[in-house]
Amino acid sequence: MSTDKVTSPASPLDRFIAVIPAGGVGTRLWPLSRAAAPKFLHDLTGSGSTLLRATYDRLQPLAGSKVLVVTGKAHRDAVCRQLPEVQDSDLVLESEPKDSAAAIGLAAAILHERDPDTIMGSFAADQVISPDNLFQQAVREAIHTAAAGKIVTIGIKPTHPSTGFGYIRSGQELHIDGAPSALDVVEFVEKPDEEVAQQYVDSGNYVWNAGMFVAPVALLLKHLEANQPELFRGLQEIAQAWDTPAREEVTARVWPTLPKIAIDYAVAEPAAEAGDVAVVPGSFRWDDVGDFASVGRLNSAKEVDDVTVLGEGARVFTENSSGVVVTDTKRVIALIGIQDVVIVDTPDALLVTTMANSQRVKAAVDALKASGDTDVL
Numbered sequence: 101m102s103t104d105k106v107t108s109p110a111s112p113l114d115r116f117i118a119v120i121p122a123g124g125v126g127t128r129l130w131p132l133s134r135a136a137a138p139k140f141l142h143d144l145t146g147s148g149s150t151l152l153r154a155t156y157d158r159l160q161p162l163a164g165s166k167v168l169v170v171t172g173k174a175h176r177d178a179v180c181r182q183l184p185e186v187q188d189s190d191l192v193l194e195s196e197p198k199d200s201a202a203a204i205g206l207a208a209a210i211l212h213e214r215d216p217d218t219i220m221g222s223f224a225a226d227q228v229i230s231p232d233n234l235f236q237q238a239v240r241e242a243i244h245t246a247a248a249g250k251i252v253t254i255g256i257k258p259t260h261p262s263t264g265f266g267y268i269r270s271g272q273e274l275h276i277d278g279a280p281s282a283l284d285v286v287e288f289v290e291k292p293d294e295e296v297a298q299q300y301v302d303s304g305n306y307v308w309n310a311g312m313f314v315a316p317v318a319l320l321l322k323h324l325e326a327n328q329p330e331l332f333r334g335l336q337e338i339a340q341a342w343d344t345p346a347r348e349e350v351t352a353r354v355w356p357t358l359p360k361i362a363i364d365y366a367v368a369e370p371a372a373e374a375g376d377v378a379v380v381p382g383s384f385r386w387d388d389v390g391d392f393a394s395v396g397r398l399n400s401a402k403e404v405d406d407v408t409v410l411g412e413g414a415r416v417f418t419e420n421s422s423g424v425v426v427t428d429t430k431r432v433i434a435l436i437g438i439q440d441v442v443i444v445d446t447p448d449a450l451l452v453t454t455m456a457n458s459q460r461v462k463a464a465v466d467a468l469k470a471s472g473d474t475d476v477l
């Protein structure tokens with residue numbers, strides 16, 4: 101009888117490391133979401149977990165403690181409080197925001213330095229997803245698909261012609277072991293205009309990009325190098341110094357020089373053209389919490405009459421009214437006979453609008469910026 105040890109090839113799942121890029125301000129959720137306390141640091145579902153913490157917990161069964169977080173220096177303390185498990189060397193702090201290609205690309209480059217066979221998955225810190233098991237099932241399929249040499253996106257069935265999302269046109273089934281629903285991607289179009297978005301939705305051939313990318317780090321970096329060579333070179337330099345005493349010095353020197361571009365333009369669109377992108381359909385409930393109408397929907401269980409009320413110790417009186425109230429003050433709020441209102445009450449800024457206008461909050465933020473009144477942003 102042979103005494104040779106029978107070893108099975110390592111599962112791609114063992115090569116998986118999760119990355120959470122936690123940036124952006126969430127302008128359409130002002131005045132709740134601020135530069136100093138962006139959307140991902142808030143509990144916007146009333147679950148007791150912030151969006152960041154929920155994202156981390158959702159990834160646990162897939163990644164364990166192998167999670168890298170990329171965020172702004174200013175958020176270091178808040179992120180460490182919310183995610184005490186994250187080691188110093190796995191917390192990437194940016195001195196200034198450089199958009200998602202730099203954030204995700206640096207994580208890929210660091211992971212590549214540590215182990216070039218790593219499969220990484222990047223997951224936005226500010227989405228609401230349920231149930232977790234359907235998300236995890238889709239990501240497992242994405243990891244198997246990535247191991248077959250693809251950059252993998254997760255597709256969400258569109259409900260309206262949003263101009264804030266990437267659109268993915270899928271093609272043939274890929275027939276990959278462990279990924280029965282993976283499809284080839286024919287085209288990836290980031291944020292089309294409304295007319296094009298409407299055509300995509302009407303055609304029934306497109307899904308939304310959920311803002312998640314699962315890929316072998318080497319493949320992601322190959323496309324970054326081909327399409328953004330300057331960004332790639334800078335990230336390489338930082339990554340090579342990352343686990344050495346030179347980390348601080350090199351990062352401080354190189355990071356400010358990096359070009360700003362979204363990963364969707366820098367990698368996803370050109371990689372799809374090269375035939376290197378796949379999509380796994382997500383059957384979970386997905387919401388990017390883009391405005392207060394969405395906050396209202398996500399918390400409808402907390403309705404007082406027809407008004408959704410969010411906020412610890414909120415004191416809200418309602419009569420014949422509907423909408424959403426978010427408050428972090430102790431003020432009493434009374435709503436009488438008004439429909440579909442949005443009220444966001446904070447100590448130094450008050451927002452009053454309607455559900456239908458909740459996407460336009462950004463206009464107020466832009467106006468405040470232009471007037472130089474930035475202390476409330």
Ligand SMILES: Nc1nc2c(ncn2[C@@H]2O[C@H](COP(=O)(O)OP(=O)(O)O[C@H]3O[C@H](CO)[C@@H](O)[C@H](O)[C@@H]3O)[C@@H](O)[C@H]2O)c(=O)[nH]1
Nearest residue numbers: 121122123170171197198199200203224225265266309311
């Ligand atoms: N650390 C860090 N993270 C950043 C930065 N800029 C963006 N991010 C993070 O990168 C992710 C996506 O960035 P957004 O800038 O919020 O992208 P988007 O406009 O919402 O579009 C993306 O997501 C959509 C789904 O929500 C997609 O449909 C679309 O194709 C695209 O991937 C989020 O997790 C965001 O926090 C940055 O400078 N630094």
